[in-house]
Amino acid sequence: MxxxxxxxxxxxxxxxxxxxxxxxxxxxxxxxxxxxxxxxxxxxxxxxxxxxxxxxxxxxxxxxxxxxxxxxxxxxxxxxxxxxxxxxxxxxxxxxxxxxxxxxxxxxxxxxxxxxxxxxxxxxxxxxxxxxxxxxxxxxxxxQQLVAPIAALPLEHLLAEPLTARELEVVRGIEDGLSYKLIAERHFVSIDTVRSHIRNVYRKLQVNSKAELLAQTLKRQRG
Amino acid sequence: MxxxxxxxxxxxxxxxxxxxxxxxxxxxxxxxxxxxxxxxxxxxxxxxxxxxxxxxxxxxxxxxxxxxxxxxxxxxxxxxxxxxxxxxxxxxxxxxxxxxxxxxxxxxxxxxxxxxxxxxxxxxxxxxxxxxxxxxxxxxxxxQQLVAPIAALPLEHLLAEPLTARELEVVRGIEDGLSYKLIAERHFVSIDTVRSHIRNVYRKLQVNSKAELLAQTLKRQRG
DNA sequence: TGAAAAACCACACGTTCATGCGATAGCGCC
DNA sequence: GGCGCTATCGCATGAACGTGTGGTTTTTCA
Incomplete structure (x- = not known):
């Protein structure tokens, strides 16, 4: 200065x-x-x-x-x-x-x-x-919790291991409340492929269920 | 002072x-x-x-x-x-x-x-x-506009049929990513009781799965 | 005080999910 | 070319979930 x-x-x-x-x-x-x-x-x-x-x-x-x-x-x-x-x-x-x-x-x-x-x-x-x-x-x-905890930013930036494009697609599907079957249909792939992606997402995000994944998303958004 | x-x-x-x-x-x-x-x-x-x-x-x-x-x-x-x-x-x-x-x-x-x-x-x-x-x-x-302009409001006010206290408790459990079993343990009731409440919540909120419930919560929070 | 509402519990059945084990194919890159 | 990464797909198993049916007890409150 x-x-x-x-x-x-x-x-x-x-x-x-x-x-x-x-x-x-x-x-x-x-x-x-x-x-x-x-x-x-x-x-x-x-x-x-x-x-x-x-x-x-x-x-x-x-x-x-x-x-x-x-x-x-x-x-x-x-x-x-x-x-x-x-x-x-x-x-x-x-x-x-x-x-x-x-x-x-x-x-x-x-x-x-x-x-x-x-x-x-x-x-x-x-x-x-x-x-x-x-x-x-x-x-x-x-x-009074009027402030978000930390920049509500795309989760990918918070992770050591970033999600791939496909993985993000299935995550969005889950965030929309879809079942594996519907996610598979949305992206024209088989349900087993969806499972496969989910598996990797869970590992990267360190969760073990849809519920945990959604809970994490929720937390990130409001804190 | x-x-x-x-x-x-x-x-x-x-x-x-x-x-x-x-x-x-x-x-x-x-x-x-x-x-x-x-x-x-x-x-x-x-x-x-x-x-x-x-x-x-x-x-x-x-x-x-x-x-x-x-x-x-x-x-x-x-x-x-x-x-x-x-x-x-x-x-x-x-x-x-x-x-x-x-x-x-x-x-x-x-x-x-x-x-x-x-x-x-x-x-x-x-x-x-x-x-x-x-x-x-x-x-x-x-x-960065992280401060909420207005509080994001409890779902119960948006519903014709309000959730009861117990029902809200299990919803919170779900929002925390817990399984039925853990929710049951958290509130010292049986897993079948939790199922029972969930059933009613689903009817009131017009959803059919944890994922949909969480998705709805997410939507509500980000507008 | 008596009926309604809420909370509690149980069992059963089919579905969905989580996760293990694979496999094949395309792509970029040194 | 070989290596790593991603995307795709298959199958199997056990756990968790959604939903049907039926209850009992406790609380609320008109």
């Missing part, structure tokens, strides 16, 4: 904007490239900025587009940029929306300037700073 | 345990009530502790039960206690598991003692401290 980091600020309240500007832009770690009062202004003035921002500190409650609505628009132009939200709102819903939209962190406005600086540096270092109460919302989402 | 906060520490490595003990227990904000080297020891010695801990700082990599496995056990005895994980592992999977198990925060072991103290206080204040990289994993889970 090389300093100074190109920083942009989106904040509509002039007083706060000035404070952030005065403090952050005076830091040697940052180089302010764009200070605006709305998402619209950001998008419009971006071409005239002193350079592409790497970090964007954005308010949520803005006139016109909200900070949350702005994230995807900004990321379209600046895929590398990381957006850190700075908000007075501390409700779970807004936090989730911001994170889902692509924000990498969420701070409350009462955060001291020195900490804000630290948090911006954490973002640049791959961190995701969140004010204490905000983080608790996020953690609770996990505890 | 009244000080001092009752703190317990679970850490198997003596050197680290001593360091934590020496530093944290010397702080006026904390009152160490139990310092142990395993989850098993924690559960066993809890009755003899100087009082019920409000905060529990636990390692993950422990001999016997892991810190993650210990969380639900601990929470059964101490529903009010908040568990903060302290780990050398920085992989997404372990972080998710810990949070899902009930941890309120997740710190890496290289965290400086002074920060660790701050983080413990944050926990007591309703925060969820996470080391920067750890928080990023969590945020990414949101960005």
């Amino acid at each position: 090389q300093f100074p980091l190109a920083l942009a600020i989106i904040e509509d309240q002039a007083a706060i904007r000035e404070t952030l500007h005065d403090y952050l832009c005076a830091q040697p770690e940052f180089r302010c490239v764009l200070i605006v009062d709305s998402v619209e202004a950001f998008l419009q003035e971006l071409p005239t900025a002193a350079g592409p921002p790497q970090l964007i500190l954005s308010d949520i409650g803005l006139p016109g587009l909200t900070g949350i609505e702005g994230i995807p628009l900004i990321q379209e132009l600046l895929p590398e940029a990381q957006v850190l939200m700075l908000s007075v709102y501390a409700d779970a819903e807004r936090v989730f929306e911001a994170l889902r939209a692509g924000a990498v962190g969420y701070l409350l406005k009462h955060t001291p300037l020195a900490q804000l600086k630290e948090h911006l540096l954490q973002v640049a270092a791959g961190g995701s700073p969140m004010s204490p109460g905000v983080a608790r919302f996020v953690v609770q989402a996990f505890q | 009244q000080f001092p906060l009752a703190l317990a520490i679970i850490e198997d490595q003596a050197a680290i345990r001593e360091t934590l003990h020496d530093y944290l227990c010397a702080q006026p904000e904390f009152r160490c009530v139990l310092i142990v080297d395993s989850v098993e020891a924690f559960l066993q010695e809890l009755p003899t502790a100087a009082g019920p801990p409000q905060l529990i700082l636990s390692d993950i990599g422990l001999p016997g039960l892991t810190g993650i496995e210990g969380i639900p056990l601990i929470q059964e005895l101490l529903p009010e206690a908040q568990v903060l994980m302290l780990s050398v592992y920085a992989d997404a999977e372990r972080v998710f598991e810990a949070l899902r198990a009930g941890a309120v925060g997740y710190l890496l072991k290289h965290t400086p003692l002074a920060q660790l103290k701050e983080h413990l206080l944050q926990v007591a204040a309703g925060g969820s401290p996470m080391s920067p990289g750890v928080a990023r994993f969590v945020v990414q889970a949101f960005q």
Whole structure:
């Protein structure tokens, strides 16, 4: 990570904007490239900025587009940029929306300037700073099992021994609730061939019955 | 929040345990009530502790039960206690598991003692401290839309004929990949009873095999 | 309190499944 | 060419499953 980091600020309240500007832009770690009062202004003035921002500190409650609505628009132009939200709102819903939209962190406005600086540096270092109460919302989402355990990704990637195309076909048949006989008919092969594939699938997935196979699939999908 | 906060520490490595003990227990904000080297020891010695801990700082990599496995056990005895994980592992999977198990925060072991103290206080204040990289994993889970927008709902509400408690139990057994025999053993009934329930479930759900039942469950879960 | 619902149990029969042992044929690749 | 992998197919056996019929006991609740 090389300093100074190109920083942009989106904040509509002039007083706060000035404070952030005065403090952050005076830091040697940052180089302010764009200070605006709305998402619209950001998008419009971006071409005239002193350079592409790497970090964007954005308010949520803005006139016109909200900070949350702005994230995807900004990321379209600046895929590398990381957006850190700075908000007075501390409700779970807004936090989730911001994170889902692509924000990498969420701070409350009462955060001291020195900490804000630290948090911006954490973002640049791959961190995701969140004010204490905000983080608790996020953690609770996990505890309420709202989050899938691990990327619900094609099982083949999780396996040492990948399944062949044929094997995947019969697995899909089983996931559709078909009997061996029907799977055989679906793919125009004999039932013994299906058995043969199943045998290999079971070995690779370490299961011993249709039920276990389906149970594993279920688990993978919900955790 | 009244000080001092009752703190317990679970850490198997003596050197680290001593360091934590020496530093944290010397702080006026904390009152160490139990310092142990395993989850098993924690559960066993809890009755003899100087009082019920409000905060529990636990390692993950422990001999016997892991810190993650210990969380639900601990929470059964101490529903009010908040568990903060302290780990050398920085992989997404372990972080998710810990949070899902009930941890309120997740710190890496290289965290400086002074920060660790701050983080413990944050926990007591309703925060969820996470080391920067750890928080990023969590945020990414949101960005990858792994968070369920709405809860996926119990099949019983979709049915004209609702399943009875017993019937749901055997369905869960099937979803866990168990055989009739194992389901029977799990609920201390005969295998013929299980058959009987299965029969009714199949009629209500309009399916004719385990595979179809599981397939239906799968469909329902992924929409 | 009395009937309905749920839970429990038993036996029997045919089907499907799991898994052992094969075998043949095509393909890519060194 | 020979080697390994995949796909195909066959057969046999025991276990698990699905479904029919018949019960009894316990719980629920109108």
